[in-house]
Amino acid sequence: MNLFERAGMVLLRRMDPEAAHGLALQALRAGAAAAPGLVTSARLRTQVAGLNLPNPVGLAAGFDKNATALQGLSRAGFGFVEVGAATPRPQPGNPRPRLFRLTEDAAAINRFGFNNDGMEAIAGRLATRPRDLVLGLNLGANKDSPDRAADFAAVLARCGALVEFATVNVSSPNTEKLRDLQGKAALSALLAGVMAERDGLERPIPVFLKIAPDLDTAALEDVAEVALESGVSGVIATNTTLSRVGLRSRHAGEAGGLSGQPLFERATRVLAQLSTLTEGRLPLIGVGGVGSAEQAYEKIRAGASAVQLYTALVYGGLGLGAEIARGLDELLARDGFANVADAVGTGRTAWT
Template identity: 50%
Template sequence: MSVLDRIGQKLLFTFDPETAHGLSIAALRCGLPVGSRTARDARLKVSLCGLDFPNPLGMAAGYDKNAEVPDALLGLGFGFAEVGTVTPSAQPGNPKPRIFRLPADEAVINRLGFNNEGHAAAEKRLVGRKGRSGIVGVNIGANKDSADRVNDYERGVIRFAPYASYLTVNISSPNTPGLRTMQAREQLGELLSRVMAARAAAARQPPVFLKIAPDLVEAELEDIAAEVTHKAIDGIIVSNTTISRPALRSSGAASETGGLSGRPLFERSTIVLARMRRLLGPDMAIIGVGGVNSAETALEKIRAGADLVQLYTGMIYAGPALPGRIVAGMAHFAETERLKSISDLRDRHLDQWVSRPLN
């Protein structure tokens, strides 16, 4: 981390996490902070689902919930940015405080509950960037009080298909009661059928990804793989935050309820990633998320079966220059190992990660 990043982090950490998040969004809107500019390297390009990603590193959903700064994020060095989660109606989310830093673990616990300004606000901003280059995905969710949550996802597909590079169906947040039950096979089958029908009816048909939780057992992963394959979903994002609590060094906040993200999530999310790759085969698009905080952790996700990777919490602790450093590190690795493409690295450690137990 640079001296500037350390100063910025120290300043932001004087504020509560949610205030600090708002300040970081405001800074990006104003053109600050400036990340390290990394030259494009052809070896890092990934072509997936009809999209050409300049590099495999993306900003995960949850940071830019309201599609305020996707282009500023791309300017930090990310190959793509995912905005949201966006729900049809605006909602405040769960009571504050609802974000907790665990600095000793480079982790965060959140129980935000899909707080966002709703479809209309996000759509207005995305309309405003139409025609610009850069891959921007839209993560869609359901309102907490919705009488028909599947319909909320259909509405998200219809609303954002004209603007999204891809759509992500998020049914894996632990902070909306009952949402994760939609991962069960019968409910998932209905959801995916209706989502794909809504996409088929749209004038523009972006790829659709499904974002799953890391807190799944083998039988549940098998059911998800079967439904994703049967319904011809374009890809899987593995994974959301975890409700499990691996050994943590931080005290106090570690006992808070909510989803845990950051470095402690790396192992479990990568095991689930590898198992999904084994279940889905070599052709399904998979994005690996969870604990990415360096070039090496990003590369290891690819070795475990990911085509692309995303981060969020890692930037809280390493600063806005992190994506540029990771992309530069990946390019250096490709040069050192004489790779023609970073995708040549995929699956090299698949067996190793599949063999690890899901504790």
């Protein structure tokens, strides 16, 4: 991080968190943010669910909910980017304040509630997206929808031709009863509808399932079984947690999903358990607490074929994705791996 970026980070941390997030998006749109460009190597290039990634370090959904900063993000050094969540109709989300920095914990709590401009506006932006970007869309459901399962399929039908992959998000804690869709019967029915819509696309794309880190063993076994039977292309593990164990910040009691460093161990254990349950038959994307090359490497060795981050950018800046990718390359070289795919799962037993 250079002096200009450090000064910018100091300014952003003095602002209201949601206002600071908006300013970061403006900087990306204006070309004033970190732009390290393509970060890749023979060790970092990999294929996940048919997606050819220049490196396995991605930006998680939630940072650019409305796909407004795609040009800047295409130059930020990420191997892939996920935007959204998008819902069929626009919705304002929950009342502010709804985003809280937990600086002492290198974490954040959000209760946004799928605030977004709706699939029509987002589709318009996706239509003019940079073509050199591996881009995915997080699918969501409207809070007041009478058929939330149908909402996921509707967003895929509208936007599926404009992205390289899509993610079914049934794991956000900020839409009432959304996580109930992770139950075996409900999840099977939901995914059947989404996959039928996917198969009808002119260019069928990979569909991932994003799960919560708060599932018990039985629920995780059900998720693994449904994922394997449904035909989804992979699982993203995990979303934010409702746990507040070990937090020190004065904002620890705020309602919403916790992300950042306190989530790393919980999310990585779920990832490793899921890797064991699926026996390598589905690629996994590891999310939750990734803030360094060492943590990205640990996720990969626990069973992830790729990783995503978001909250760490609050503390490390927009150039952190590229920094992690370069550091990961060095770690792979240190340990004698010719390619990142060779490292996947090699340390899983430490987490199970």
